[in-house]
Amino acid sequence: MPDSRVARRRRYLVCEPRHFAVRYAINPWMHPDRPVDVLLAQRQWRTLVDTYRDHGHTVETVKPEPGLPDMVFAANAAVVVEGRVFGSLFLAPERRPETVAYEAWFKAGGYEVHHPESVCEGEGDLVPAGRWILAGTGFRTTREAHREVQEFFGVPVIGLTLVDPYFYHLDTALFVLDEENVAYYPEAFSPGSREVLARLYPDAVIATREDAMAFGLNSVSDGRHVFISPGAAALAAQLADRGYVPVPVDLSEFHKAGGGIKCCTQEIRS
Numbered sequence: 520m521p522d523s524r525v526a527r528r529r530r531y532l533v534c535e536p537r538h539f540a541v542r543y544a545i546n547p548w549m550h551p552d553r554p555v556d557v558l559l560a561q562r563q564w565r566t567l568v569d570t571y572r573d574h575g576h577t578v579e580t581v582k583p584e585p586g587l588p589d590m591v592f593a594a595n596a597a598v599v600v601e602g603r604v605f606g607s608l609f610l611a612p613e614r615r616p617e618t619v620a621y622e623a624w625f626k627a628g629g630y631e632v633h634h635p636e637s638v639c640e641g642e643g644d645l646v647p648a649g650r651w652i653l654a655g656t657g658f659r660t661t662r663e664a665h666r667e668v669q670e671f672f673g674v675p676v677i678g679l680t681l682v683d684p685y686f687y688h689l690d691t692a693l694f695v696l697d698e699e700n701v702a703y704y705p706e707a708f709s710p711g712s713r714e715v716l717a718r719l720y721p722d723a724v725i726a727t728r729e730d731a732m733a734f735g736l737n738s739v740s741d742g743r744h745v746f747i748s749p750g751a752a753a754l755a756a757q758l759a760d761r762g763y764v765p766v767p768v769d770l771s772e773f774h775k776a777g778g779g780i781k782c783c784t785q786e787i788r789s
């Protein structure tokens with residue numbers, strides 16, 4: 520495979536896991552009785568930030584708020600396309616106050632935030648993919664929100680139904696490699712949605728359940744480097760065969776809350 524993959528510099532928003540914990544259970548990964556090593560989580564998160572910066576990306580931070588243990592999952596706070604911000608309305612009451620803190624960050628940067636009318640969890644379920652936005656539903660973000668997103672951005676929104684509670688957000692089951700291609704785990708989707716993905720992406724990288732359960736599809740790609748969970752070894756090998764450069768970053772402590780690399784990373788697209 521020629522060395523043809525080109526990285527594009529990105530701007531990422533992240534939130535330090537100062538108050539990270541598993542205090543409630545809103546997905547099958549979360550067990551409040553199992554301990555979380557907060558110091559290890561902070562080291563892992565710092566490594567992610569340093570790795571992004573080492574690869575030339577801009578990383579900005581939003582101030583973590585006490586009492587919001589899931590606020591570290593910045594991807595869920597909004598989806599930003601061409602400098603326009605479509606905010607979130609979380610399903611879980613425990614997460615709803617996060618939107619206030621993120622909105623303050625966006626406002627301070629001169630962005631206006633659109634407030635959705637229906638449950639919508641940002642880039643967790645809304646994945647900009649070149650000419651369209653892939654949109655997950657089934658567990659969190661609603662079909663009504665998909666319609667609202669399409670009206671707001673004027674970009675086609677392609678609804679995909681998730682069927683496995685372990686993959687409750689689209690970004691646990693699929694990630695965008697570049698403008699043209701994605702990687703995904705087919706069994707996380709309804710039969711019709713699988714067909715849609717096969718039509719849109721005949722050349723997609725197909726992941727195994729093992730890759731997906733290791734949060735391998737919760738990866739971030741800059742078009743060349745793929746920041747990926749080290750547990751997803753088979754997926755990383757496939758990516759390397761296609762000319763991408765896997766960059767392993769271990770966020771195992773965050774898996775205990777049902778999140779990984781992508782969940783911790785909001786892309787600010789100008």
Ligand SMILES: CN(C)C(=N)NCCC[C@H](N)C(=O)O
Nearest residue numbers: 546592643688776777778782
């Ligand atoms: C990849 N995923 C799922 C994310 N984009 N976000 C992680 C959110 C975790 C949080 N405890 C929750 O269940 O909402």
